[in-house]
Amino acid sequence: MPINYDDRIPNNVDLSSNKRLQRALETWQPAFLDWWRDVGPVGTALDQIYLRTAISTEPGGWAHFDHVRMPDYRWGIFLEDQDHGRTIPCGDHTGEPVWQEVPGEYRSNLRRIIVTQADTEPASVEQQRWLGMTAPSLYDMRNLFQVNVEEGRHLWAMVYLLHAYFGKDGRDEADELLARRSGDPDKPRILDAFNQPCPDWLTFFCFTMFTDRDGKYQLGALAESGFDPLARTCRFMLTEEAHHLSVGELGVERVLRRSAQLTQLDPNGDARAQGGIDLPTVQKWINFWFCYSIDLFGSEISSNGADFFAMGLKGRWNEAKDYTDHKALDKYYALPVVKNGSLTEENVPLRNAMNEVLRQSYITDCGRVVKRWNTALEQEGSDFRVSLPNSRFFRRQGVYADNNFNREGELIGSEAWERNRDAWLPSAADRAYVASLMHPVTEPGKIAHWIAEPRRGINGQDVAFEYVRKG
Numbered sequence: 001m002p003i004n005y006d007d008r009i010p011n012n013v014d015l016s017s018n019k020r021l022q023r024a025l026e027t028w029q030p031a032f033l034d035w036w037r038d039v040g041p042v043g044t045a046l047d048q049i050y051l052r053t054a055i056s057t058e059p060g061g062w063a064h065f066d067h068v069r070m071p072d073y074r075w076g077i078f079l080e081d082q083d084h085g086r087t088i089p090c091g092d093h094t095g096e097p098v099w100q101e102v103p104g105e106y107r108s109n110l111r112r113i114i115v116t117q118a119d120t121e122p123a124s125v126e127q128q129r130w131l132g133m134t135a136p137s138l139y140d141m142r143n144l145f146q147v148n149v150e151e152g153r154h155l156w157a158m159v160y161l162l163h164a165y166f167g168k169d170g171r172d173e174a175d176e177l178l179a180r181r182s183g184d185p186d187k188p189r190i191l192d193a194f195n196q197p198c199p200d201w202l203t204f205f206c207f208t209m210f211t212d213r214d215g216k217y218q219l220g221a222l223a224e225s226g227f228d229p230l231a232r233t234c235r236f237m238l239t240e241e242a243h244h245l246s247v248g249e250l251g252v253e254r255v256l257r258r259s260a261q262l263t264q265l266d267p268n269g270d271a272r273a274q275g276g277i278d279l280p281t282v283q284k285w286i287n288f289w290f291c292y293s294i295d296l297f298g299s300e301i302s303s304n305g306a307d308f309f310a311m312g313l314k315g316r317w318n319e320a321k322d323y324t325d326h327k328a329l330d331k332y333y334a335l336p337v338v339k340n341g342s343l344t345e346e347n348v349p350l351r352n353a354m355n356e357v358l359r360q361s362y363i364t365d366c367g368r369v370v371k372r373w374n375t376a377l378e379q380e381g382s383d384f385r386v387s388l389p390n391s392r393f394f395r396r397q398g399v400y401a402d403n404n405f406n407r408e409g410e411l412i413g414s415e416a417w418e419r420n421r422d423a424w425l426p427s428a429a430d431r432a433y434v435a436s437l438m439h440p441v442t443e444p445g446k447i448a449h450w451i452a453e454p455r456r457g458i459n460g461q462d463v464a465f466e467y468v469r470k471g
């Protein structure tokens with residue numbers, strides 16, 4: 001179904017044929033715009049941003065780029081086309097036709113899954129709202145705003161599901177999504193990483209690299225859902241998410257390249273003395289955001305994870321394509337756990353280890369990016385190599401949260417943890433230093449000193465193109 005841009009809410013779900021739903025969403029729309037005005041990107045309402053808008057959900061449907069004011073961005077509801085023969089890919093209902101309506105017995109679980117995912121979308125916009133003021137270039141500023149408008153659209157995608165399939169409860173949840181605030185002590189966002197501040201661009205790049213990538217894996221798991229409208233929604237969101245991940249990956253890579261250059265430029269090998277970010281500091285940011293992001297997968301041993309899989313609400317990454325046994329019964333996952341003060345392996349029923357299975361797929365994906373970063377460092381003539389910490393390091397959720405581990409994943413005492421903490425994670429002084437470098441660069445083609453130029457521009461445009469026109 002083509003995208004209809006004539007309706008007040010652009011959509012490819014034939015919204016105008018369901019007047020009640022259309023009216024309900026049209027009532028929610030001004031509340032969304034108020035939210036965007038109140039906590040979206042600061043001071044940008046009149047700026048013209050070079051943004052892409054989906055014109056169809058087919059591959060290549062992203063062809064449309066234009067300068068638009070963000071409040072005029074056409075947030076809408078886009079689902080991938082229905083695959084009519086699709087069956088439930090996993091769990092106890094494997095092989096049965098997918099559900100087009102919410103199965104009554106799974107209603108509250110499904111609502112919880114959707115609300116938890118939905119809550120992250122506006123949260124990240126709130127976290128990033130000040131960053132436009134210190135963008136290192138117009139190119140970067142544009143990428144930030146592209147990510148922001150698309151997270152707003154992801155919120156729309158999830159709110160559509162709540163309104164269309166969950167009645168009054170769903171409408172109440174949709175209102176709550178605009179009421180919670182990232183970092184607010186009284187009304188925080190649901191997940192911890194989404195209440196962390198995002199005060200500088202190194203954080204933004206790590207966030208889009210690691211935390212948006214968690215989003216990719218959660219959406220991937222939900223794209224395998226037996227509830228077909230959710231699966232189709234998530235499949236289209238994944239196409240938008242790919243850009244966010246590249247903003248993060250390439251952003252960190254450009255910081256690493258510049259850091260390596262400045263390190264070599266300085267007689268004492270001190271990138272900070274040259275006004276840059278030193279490589280060990282970048283590694284600390286990687287440690288912090290990698291660990292916060294792997295917490296988002298939930299506990300290593302989880303009965304909820306088992307239930308969601310058994311019910312066919314959530315699959316593994318590429319469940320239908322990469323796995324042959326979709327029931328995962330009578331199988332075990334060997335998980336290292338702490339027992340009597342040391343690490344031993346425990347055999348966990350595979351269904352209870354589904355969070356961990358998804359987390360490991362994610363970690364493998366992160367590892368591929370780290371390899372590319374190290375190739376970039378090598379190209380710059382640097383001996384420094386970045387790495388991911390072990391997944392037990394610095395955890396606040398799951399079976400490792402009560403113990404301390406070093407970066408290699410070895411059990412250590414609390415004294416050793418305290419002694420090394422500032423060497424492993426951003427210290428207050430590191431944060432203050434990185435913050436001190438954040439000054440806006442708003443001349444087309446110019447770039448902040450602490451980051452390398454991008455290799456290429458957006459949509460075939462020059463790097464020096466005027467990606468943002470101040471209003």
Ligand SMILES: [Fe+2]
Nearest residue numbers: 121151154215
């Ligand atoms: Fe998103």
Ligand SMILES: [Fe+2]
Nearest residue numbers: 212215241244
């Ligand atoms: Fe994203």
